Amino acid sequence: MSAAVTGLTCSVCGTHVGIDSPFSWKCPNASDGDRKHVLRFDVPIEAFRPTDDVNPFLAYRSYLAVDAFGAAIGLEDAMRASIIRELDDAVKAAHGVGFTRTPMHRADELSEALGFTADGGIWIKDETHNVAGSHKARHLFTELVHLVMAERAGMTPWTSVDDRPVLAIASCGNAAIAASTLAAAVKWPIAVHVPTATAPSLIETLESLNADIRVCPRLDSDPAGDPCVLRFREAVAAGAIPFGVQGTENAWCLDGGQTIGWEILKEIGHRVDRIFIQVGGGAFASSVASAMRLVGTHPKLHAVQAEGCAPLARAWEHAMSSGGTRDAGARWTECMWAWESEPHSLADGILDDETYDWIGILDGMSDTDGSPVVASEDNVVRAFEMAHSHTDIDVSPTGSSGLAGLLQIRDAIGNDERIVVVFSGVAR
Ligand SMILES: Cc1ncc(COP(=O)(O)O)c(C=O)c1O
Numbered sequence: 001m002s003a004a005v006t007g008l009t010c011s012v013c014g015t016h017v018g019i020d021s022p023f024s025w026k027c028p029n030a031s032d033g034d035r036k037h038v039l040r041f042d043v044p045i046e047a048f049r050p051t052d053d054v055n056p057f058l059a060y061r062s063y064l065a066v067d068a069f070g071a072a073i074g075l076e077d078a079m080r081a082s083i084i085r086e087l088d089d090a091v092k093a094a095h096g097v098g099f100t101r102t103p104m105h106r107a108d109e110l111s112e113a114l115g116f117t118a119d120g121g122i123w124i125k126d127e128t129h130n131v132a133g134s135h136k137a138r139h140l141f142t143e144l145v146h147l148v149m150a151e152r153a154g155m156t157p158w159t160s161v162d163d164r165p166v167l168a169i170a171s172c173g174n175a176a177i178a179a180s181t182l183a184a185a186v187k188w189p190i191a192v193h194v195p196t197a198t199a200p201s202l203i204e205t206l207e208s209l210n211a212d213i214r215v216c217p218r219l220d221s222d223p224a225g226d227p228c229v230l231r232f233r234e235a236v237a238a239g240a241i242p243f244g245v246q247g248t249e250n251a252w253c254l255d256g257g258q259t260i261g262w263e264i265l266k267e268i269g270h271r272v273d274r275i276f277i278q279v280g281g282g283a284f285a286s287s288v289a290s291a292m293r294l295v296g297t298h299p300k301l302h303a304v305q306a307e308g309c310a311p312l313a314r315a316w317e318h319a320m321s322s323g324g325t326r327d328a329g330a331r332w333t334e335c336m337w338a339w340e341s342e343p344h345s346l347a348d349g350i351l352d353d354e355t356y357d358w359i360g361i362l363d364g365m366s367d368t369d370g371s372p373v374v375a376s377e378d379n380v381v382r383a384f385e386m387a388h389s390h391t392d393i394d395v396s397p398t399g400s401s402g403l404a405g406l407l408q409i410r411d412a413i414g415n416d417e418r419i420v421v422v423f424s425g426v427a428r
């Protein structure tokens, strides 16, 4: 099995990082004062021949950057596969669910209700039964594999598991649960930075996973920005490992996220016309875009945001008028800045005021003749209602918000088109 990914390159400043560098979370030019950098994996064109394993990290292993990293630091093929298996077994043993290919089915009732013909329709990729109840654990798993591979190769500053530095994340939702779930499975300590208004039910879940919960009120001395992110960065500066789902803080989340795109494409590949992906921080859609690029299949990619917080659609417009929507990374300040008004939507998991991983999404939409879609709040609500009345998936409003994008532009879609939406998280 050959390792495909050859390195990482910053989409903003062009700095190259070797694939054999451990802990290559961020562009070397990123700093606390300048987070406008994001590394992207360099992938040579290659035939796409995944193996047939129910575990996506094994099925697509040779296309994962983390496998190329493991090979570059001297781990044999069998050792790399066994690290993935071992970690998956630990997740399964601790939580009863491991990583397996998630189901994707044509939603017949929903397709009919929305006027699609028998030849077209809506296929739902169901992530609600994935590890920790959302797609987020896929992103985090490659960060964990990276760490364990570095340990196995003797490249970490710590030599015993008892001396492992703490993992850190800033999140008040599915990412926090997924990160704590993986950390608990391998008994790696984790600090979760959450806002003061965090729901008691989430706190309870995180407590049950033994996370060190750090509630982060805004301090008088704080600069602008989310205090959870500020405290998270302080923890990382003090030696913690960034273990979140924003490519700007840890690019390796963009690796595992690709598995969801590959599973979709493997299942219906050339027969899909459009994919709608809901966008918060953007790691999810950016990963799906790079998965499609690697396979060379080009359904139109639509990145969906709610009208109450839509910085990505704004970036698309500004990129278009400032030199084009492709390769817009060097134009970050002209294109992407925080949403000014208080973000709001029933789909509260996609209210990141800035789309950190916007560059890869713009490239993906440009390559596929896709476009951003801003869903009205009515359509966010209607998508959630239709998901529950026309499917038996217990999805959250955030998880069904890609469908809101489809509702928003239904009139522009042919009745025989084949559409994929991802129900990305379970209702809690
Ligand atoms: C269920 C669910 N879907 C989609 C998203 C959006 O993912 P991203 O922040 O990577 O854009 C989130 C983020 O929290 C989520 O929890």
Ligand SMILES: [Zn+2]
Binding pocket: 010, 011, 012, 013, 014, 015, 027, 028, 029, 030, 036, 037, 038
């Ligand atoms: Zn850079």
